[in-house]
Amino acid sequence: MMKQTSHHRSTFRIPLATLAIAALSGTVACSAAPPAPELVEARTAYEVAKNGPASELAPARLEEARQALEEAENKFEQDRKSEAAKVAAYIATRRAEIATIRGKEKNHKLEIKKLKEEYDELEKKHLTMTREELAAAKAGLAQTKAGLEQTKAQLDAEREARKAAESRLASAVASLKEMAQVKEEARGVVITLSGSVLFSTGKYKLLPIAKDKLNDVAKALVDQGYKKILVEGHTDSQGSERNNESLSLKRAESVRTHLISQGITASKIEAMGLGESRPVAGNDTPEGRANNRRVEIIVE
Amino acid sequence: MPLLDKCARTQIALPTPTPIRLVRCARLVWLAGVASLSIACGGAAAPNHQLTTAESAVRAAEVGGAEELPKGELHLKYAKDAIAEARTLMDKGEHEQATLLLEKAAVDAEQALALAEEEEARSLAEEQLERIEELMNQ
Numbered sequence: 437m438m439k440q441t442s443h444h445r446s447t448f449r450i451p452l453a454t455l456a457i458a459a460l461s462g463t464v465a466c467s468a469a470p471p472a473p474e475l476v477e478a479r480t481a482y483e484v485a486k487n488g489p490a491s492e493l494a495p496a497r498l499e500e501a502r503q504a505l506e507e508a509e510n511k512f513e514q515d516r517k518s519e520a521a522k523v524a525a526y527i528a529t530r531r532a533e534i535a536t537i538r539g540k541e542k543n544h545k546l547e548i549k550k551l552k553e554e555y556d557e558l559e560k561k562h563l564t565m566t567r568e569e570l571a572a573a574k575a576g577l578a579q580t581k582a583g584l585e586q587t588k589a590q591l592d593a594e595r596e597a598r599k600a601a602e603s604r605l606a607s608a609v610a611s612l613k614e615m616a617q618v619k620e621e622a623r624g625v626v627i628t629l630s631g632s633v634l635f636s637t638g639k640y641k642l643l644p645i646a647k648d649k650l651n652d653v654a655k656a657l658v659d660q661g662y663k664k665i666l667v668e669g670h671t672d673s674q675g676s677e678r679n680n681e682s683l684s685l686k687r688a689e690s691v692r693t694h695l696i697s698q699g700i701t702a703s704k705i706e707a708m709g710l711g712e713s714r715p716v717a718g719n720d721t722p723e724g725r726a727n728n729r730r731v732e733i734i735v736e
Numbered sequence: 737m738p739l740l741d742k743c744a745r746t747q748i749a750l751p752t753p754t755p756i757r758l759v760r761c762a763r764l765v766w767l768a769g770v771a772s773l774s775i776a777c778g779g780a781a782a783p784n785h786q787l788t789t790a791e792s793a794v795r796a797a798e799v800g801g802a803e804e805l806p807k808g809e810l811h812l813k814y815a816k817d818a819i820a821e822a823r824t825l826m827d828k829g830e831h832e833q834a835t836l837l838l839e840k841a842a843v844d845a846e847q848a849l850a851l852a853e854e855e856e857a858r859s860l861a862e863e864q865l866e867r868i869e870e871l872m873n874q
Contacts, residue, residue, distance in 0.1 A: 523836040530843040537850040544857035551864040558871050584868060591862050617817055618810070 473622045474525035475512050478505055481532035490539030493546075497535035504528035522622075547587060554584075624666075624736040627653065631671075631687070631729030640686035642694055650691065654698030657735065665705040666734040667692045672725035673712040685709025691731050780831040786838035787826070790819050793845035802848035805855055815844040 471479075482505050485491075490498045508528040511521035617628040634646040642650070657665065669684030669691075688707035696702045717724035794815050802808030818841035825834040 519833070519836060523840055526840055527843050530847050534843075534847050534850045537847070537854045541850070541854035541857045544854070544861045547861045548857070548864050551861065551868060555864065555868050555871065558868065562871065584865065587861075588865055591858065591865065594858065595862070618813065619817075620814075 469516065472512060472516055472521070472525070474522050474529075475508060478508050478525045478528035478532065481529045481536075485532040485535040485539070488536050488539050489543045490535040492539075493542035494535055494538040497531075497538045501528065501531040501535045504531040551587070624734045627733040627735070629691075629731045629733070630726070631731065632726065634691070634731060635687055638683070640683060640690050642690050647694060650694050651698050653733070654695050654700055657695070658699045662704065662735050664736045665695070665700060666736070667695070667705065667707045668732045668734065669707070669709045669711075670714055670716075670728060670730050670732065671712050672728040673715070673719040674725065677711060681709050681711035683709070684711050687731060691733070780835065782826055782831050783822070783835040783838055786835055786842070787819070787822065790815065790822075790838045790841040790845065793842045793849070794819065797845045797848040797852065800849045800852040801856070802845075802852040805848075805851055808848040808851040808855075811844045811848040811851070815841040815848065818844065 482501055485498055485501055490501075504524070505528040508521065508524035511518065511524040515521060619626045619628070629646075629649075633649070634642055636643065667688045669686075669688035671680040671684045673680075685707065686709070688709055692705050692707040695705060712719070712728070715724075715728045716730070717727040719725055719728060794812065797808065797812055797815075802812050818837045822834040822837040822841065825831075825837065
């Protein structure tokens with residue numbers, strides 16, 4: 437593995453990581469291992485759902501979420517490293533979020549019903565009252581109005597929050613959709629870019645089209661409030677291991693440099709060259725090799 | 737394949753196999769063949785049912801307008817990517833792995849639909865509120 441970092445602190449990352457692993461395995465030997473991050477995420481999502489409107493307004497969904505969490509807990513108990521356990525936790529997280537969303541939806545539907553009734557009542561008054569009577573009635577409507585203001589403020593706040601989150605997501609999704617696979621993994625959001633999109637064979641200079649696309653990625657990332665970004669270069673197994681490591685590092689560095697030129701904070705982004713050490717597909721077919729030639733951007 | 741090994745060893749140990757032994761060997765080879773066939777299929781049935789479920793969940797989310805919502809679109813993308821990957825795995829006979837991916841895909845698509853429907857209810861509530869305000873200001 438090759439590594440190039442932007443600041444001195446990171447030079448100690450490997451020993452620190454080794455220490456952390458050693459400490460972790462020590463813990464495993466002495467007592468129960470800490471719960472897997474996937475499971476923690478699922479439990480948190482369930483707590484959020486349980487404390488939201490879902491418990492009253494979408495109890496069936498919440499129950500589904502509870503069962504999914506129970507299944508995930510069981511699978512982790514059986515084999516905490518298994519893919520099945522991780523998938524069960526992923527499903528439990530989704531089920532909890534669905535319960536939360538359905539609770540909110542039901543809440544909005546109740547608001548609609550209430551608002552419709554108020555509208556009808558107001559309309560009736562409009563039709564039957566004189567102008568003066570109406571003015572008096574409207575003055576007495578202060579309470580209704582206050583209630584309405586509150587509903588409106590709530591809806592506005594929700595809309596604003598959603599807009600802020602979604603404009604970031606929208607640009608990220610739009611720019612990545614065409615050229616990349618985006619996956620949420622325990623290590624963060626992983627954006628996988630195909631090597632052929634970014635570079636010519638054997639080269640590490642970014643293709644012009646790749647720069648355009650990376651600009652979009654950078655724009656999305658700048659808004660995202662990332663803690664750390666890791667750029668990993670990977671190759672297939674053709675050619676010498678040494679050359680592959682060096683090429684993958686140079687490629688990761690090219691991507692890193694370009695992202696920095698687009699406003700990503702240099703101290704928060706690292707480049708690593710992993711060569712052929714982490715294939716995602718077999719190296720025995722052209723298709724598999726193409727999948728292995730890639731750059732992964734991991735956003736924490 | 738241990739069964740084949742055993743068969744081969746038996747043959748080596750007995751350079752002149754009797755007809756009975758040959759029959760036994762043939763039986764072992766046949767058994768080994770059956771065993772390897774089921775191993776090639778990943779030991780699990782093809783998750784055709786899960787594939788249908790995931791695909792119809794994706795269609796439902798699309799019809800529900802999930803693509804118009806960035807977050808909905810993102811979950812739809814996760815679902816579609818997982819289905820595509822699962823199809824590749826199914827072609828290779830890796831059914832167990834494909835099943836897991838399809839289960840993920842279905843629940844992602846379901847979340848995309850939920851997001852779209854919640855957004856619809858929220859905007860309807862907002863419209864209703866605006867109607868009342870108009871009436872009050874008349």
